[in-house]
Structure formats: C-alpha cells, structure tokens
Amino acid sequence: MSLLESARFALAGVAANKMRSILTTLGILIGIAAVIVLLAVGAGTSNAIKAQIGKLGTNVLTVSRSTAVGGRAGAGAQVGASRTRSTNLTLDDDKALTDPVLAPDVARTAPIVQAQSVTGTYKSATHSVASFLGTTPSYFAITNSAVASGALFTDADQQAGNPVAVIGNTVAADLFGTNTSAAVGQTIQLNGQNFTIAGVLGAKGSSGLNDPDDIVVVPLSTAQNKFTGYAPTLASITVQATSADVMNQAQNELQMILDARHRVDASSRDYQVRNQAQILTTATNTTQTLTILLGAVAAISLLVGGIGVMNIMLVTVTERTREIGIRKAIGASRGSIVAQFLIESLIISVIGGVAGIVIGFAGSAFPIIGVQPEVQPWTVWLSLAVSAIIGLVFGVYPANKAAKLRPIDALRYE
C-alpha cells in the first residue's frame, strides 16, 4: 500500500478525535512558539546592542584606569604600588595622546570625569541621572552626538567653566515632559547647583540593557569646579582613531606614549585600552548565553509536548486495538500499520509546529521587555524540522506497538 493511502487513513484518525488532536497539538504549538519568540528576543537584544555600539562609532578607543593594578599591589613591591596610585590618568596624558608625531593615527581625544549619584531637579520634578560626565566638546564629535534642540556647549564654555549642561532625552522627558525642547535655556539644579541647559541630545534609543539617553554632559572644567574637585585625575579618555582600519596602530601608539609617561610596561600597566570591537564581543557573548538559556527553556517545553504526543498515540493505539486487528485480518501489513500511526503522530506535531510558527511570528511583532524581537529565518526551518522529528521519534514506539500486535490477539481485545 502506498504512503498516500496510509496518510489518508492517518488523517481520518486525527479527524476522528478532533478535540484530543487539538489539545495534543497545543503542547507542540506552545513549545515551538516559545522557541521562535525567545530566540527572536535574543537576536533582537544582540542586534540592538550592536546598533548602539555602532552609533558610538567603530573607531573609538577608551583608555581607563586599570582596576587590576590595585589588586596586584599587595603581591608586588611597595614602590610599585605607591607609584601606581600617583600616576592616574591626567589631563597631561590626554594632551600627550594628540601628539601628531608620536600618535599619527589618533584624530582627537576627550578627557572624561564622572560623578556618581547626581540628581537633577527642575521645579518639583526630580531625576536620578544614570551617567554624569564632565568633558570637552570633542566628546560630542567622537560619539556622534548631536542636539535635537538647543546647542552643544563650546570650547569657550569649557575654558570659562560656565555652568551649562547638555542633557539626554530621558532626562529632559523626566524633568520637562514630552516637549523636551522646552528644556533649552531653563535652569535646573544638579545636586543643588544651578545649571543652564544649552541643548537636548537626540534620542539614541535603548538597547534594553541600559539607556544611553539617561545622561548629563557638562564642561570638564565646570565638573571639576563643582563636583570632582581640581585633582588632575580623569575617569577615562575617549580616543578617536583617524579611521576604523587603523585601530590597532592607534592602540599601539597610545600604549607607547602612556607606558613611557607612567614608566610601566605591558606586564605592569596601570591603565587599560578597550576598543569598541572588544566591547561588542563581550556584549554579544552575554546575549548569546542569554539566548542559549532561553532556548533551553523552550526546548524543555517542546520535550514535554513531544511526550504528550507519545502519550496520546499510546492511548489511540490501545483504544483502536480492535480496529488494528480488523485491518490486519483484511490484509494490512505491519509496514502499513506503522506508516498509518507514524503519519498520524507526524500530522499532529507538524500541525502544532506550523501553528507554533504562526503564533511565534505574531508574538514577535510586539516589543518584549523593551526589545523588538527579530525572528530569525533559520529558527522557522529548525522548528519545522524539530516538530517533524518529534512526531517521528515519539510516534515510533506507539506505531510499532500497534503493528506488532498479532491479528488474532488484536481482534480478541476487549
């Protein structure tokens, strides 16, 4: 007998018990939909992170103080430890990095100081700022930041130490409501000190993990004046290479200059240089781990669905033992009985798979925890294949059980 005939019998079997078939299908449906949505969330997160890092620029290096040195100080010489403390990143380091002879591949730099737990206040509205930076106007050029309204602060502001601030979209929305352009020219208090808002930055969009728009940027001199004091210590230096192709050369030049100035070598560096590619790798690794975890959860629900299919197929075979006996008595071979029940379980799980894919697409149309899921085409094919495999794997045992029955035993079954 042809497979087509077996498929017809199988279809009739599925249709004979519609409610049961639908409920069994549901188990696979939920599993497949979960796989598609969760993998789409994973992909969406990782793409959002990539996009955000891409916006910062692919030719940006960050020099920051190394935290590892402090830990090594105990094991190392006393002299080394004290020297490390005295040679933090300074404004002089920043200036040295723009030396056109020693660092021909560096385009520009921005020294950065940071203050923690800064709260902005406007009239009765308050906002706790996630990221408060003091820097020079070149920071805006390096990070591709432009204002949506108002203006960036200038070199003149920086030299005069004017109390002006450029704020991110989130901060502006929190303090001034949806019409963020109303913020320009207003005076707000940052930890009680008056600042005039020069401009509001254009929104960069959240990646779901952190919000790049929750930021306040003030001139470096003003920040030192009002928040961090005049200690020459910088939090970091943001460096832009002349192009993305010379990142390695630029990094080598930075390290040569700083090693000489700090009197350290590769083994004892008290600073670290990170480029965006490294940050990207770290971030992608994190989201990959997340995706694998989510996928594992979904896979478990698929397994449960598969066991449901097997369970129902076993019930079906037991319930239809007499029918199997009749079929054998009128000439059904073992193979055609196996085919009939195997195709039956295949139909149930593939229908579940297809419905799961549809639901998965529908579920991925909406943002989930701030991330727009992106359905990966390969997960669709994978889901189809997996649901077919589930149908086969979990159908083999019941189908064989049915086919193995001796006709006389099956006919006598009560």
Add this chain to the structure above:
Amino acid sequence: MAVIELSGVNKVYGNGEAEVRALDGVSVTIERGEFVAIIGASGSGKSTMMNIIGCLDAPTSGNYFLDGIHTAELDEFQQAQIRNRKIGFVFQNFNLIPRTKAVENVAMPLAYAGIGRPERRTRALAVLDSVGLSSRADHKPSQLSGGQQQRVAIARALVTNPVLLLADEPTGALDSRSSSEILDLFDRLHEAGRPIVMITHEMDVAERAGRVLRMQDGRIVSDVLQQPLGGRALAGAQ
C-alpha cells in the same frame, strides 16, 4: 489441488497445569466448490481451527496448506498478503471499522492490495449492490441494522475476489429473517462456485451445506456429505 489441507494440526494454549489442547491432531481436506459447515459444542475448537485456516493464528504444530502454499513458510508480510487476496473472513460480530462509511469499509482490503481509489470505489459499489446494499453505501456502521452490517462485512470479504470465504457464526448475532437473508447470500455465492467454510450452532443452518464437520474436544469426530437443503448436487460428487 485442495483449497485447504490440514494435516496433524495441533493448537495448544498455555502450558503445564493450565494447558488447553484446543486442536488435537486435526487433518482435513476441503476442495474447491465445497460448502462446508462446522458444528460442535462450545469450546470444541471450531473458532481455533477457523482462525488457523484464515491465517489469523498459527498452529502449534502440524502443517497447513492453503491453495497449495505451505503457510508456515510465509513471513509476516506474505501472510498479510494471503489474508488480503486469498481469504475473505466474516465474523460473528461483523468487525466493521467504526465511523467509516459502508463503501469505504468494503473498499479497504483493496487499499491494502494497492488498487487506486476510483477503481476501489467502483468495485466496492458493485459488491455492495450484489449484497443488496447499494442504497446504504454512504452510511456508517452505526447507522445500519445488524443484518445490513453483516452484509457489508460479507461484501468486504468478497471484494478482493478471494479463493475462499470463511465465516465464524455469521448469523449468530442476527434474528431469523436477517439470518436467512445472509444464508441465501451464501447459497448464491456457493452456486457461483466459491468454496465456503462456515461455523454454526444451528442445525437448520448446517443443513444448507453439502458437507458437515462435527468437532468435539479439538478433534473432528464426524465428516458427513449430505444433500443440501436447496437440492444442489453433493459437493463431493463434483
């Protein structure tokens, strides 16, 4: 060549204390064109023998030749093919497949024989017509009377044009009117030359056959050729 040849067939169920000898050295030959009735007390081994003849069960020992084929040498697939093409089996309790139309029930053996759908339907409808049920072709078993269900079952047994028709108490679940309809049908089939083996409990049913085997304790204790009720020639004389 005999259509059925049993020689020294034994069937033993269980073992030790619980051993039951359902068949005890049965030897019998049935020729083409014969209409054989098997009678005997309940538990005498009639169904056991019939199931072996129908290839639904295998003997514990002894040989069974069907149409010259030694059945013990067949593998599972070949046995399925024998059941499909050479034997038509009619059961006491009809054994139709539920929720399946009469015509599809009748056509099912043809599906397992690998015959295409249009031809299956034509042939099934023709056989249904010959048992007088063409108007019920699209009814499900649950929508048919017992007699009608049995006629569908007979149509199913006949659709592959088997060399042998086996019936295990085909009228056992029917009233006397339906019974005589079924038996008339068997008479006609026999007239057309098809060998029939039928188990029955009722003597008036056995009278229709040309040959009566009586069983007792797993043995054939008498084998009588008789003038069938309808006045047809003795089967043994053909």
